[in-house]
Amino acid sequence: xxxxxxxxxxxxLCAHVPESVILTAVDSGVxxxxxxxxxxxxxxxxxxxxxxxxxxxx
Numbered sequence: 001x002x003x004x005x006x007x008x009x010x011x012x013l014c015a016h017v018p019e020s021v022i023l024t025a026v027d028s029g030v031x032x033x034x035x036x037x038x039x040x041x042x043x044x045x046x047x048x049x050x051x052x053x054x055x056x057x058x
Contacts (some may be wrong), residue, residue, distance in 0.1 A: 011052050014045025022056050031057065 019041050025039040031045045036053055037043050043050055 007044040012042035012049040015041040022053065026057060
């Protein structure tokens with residue numbers, strides 16, 4: 001059985017950080033990856049989400 005699609009996809013699977021948390025951080029003034037890591041915990045595991053995070057910061 002598969003999970004239904006979500007309107008808030010996980011961007012960082014390791015830390016279980018959804019897109020909405022990333023966008024909230026960006027809206028609050030986060031402008032780079034180190035600050036995004038600190039604010040959300042994203043990109044603190046395997047690093048596979050780095051490209052997606054960079055796109056959301058643009």
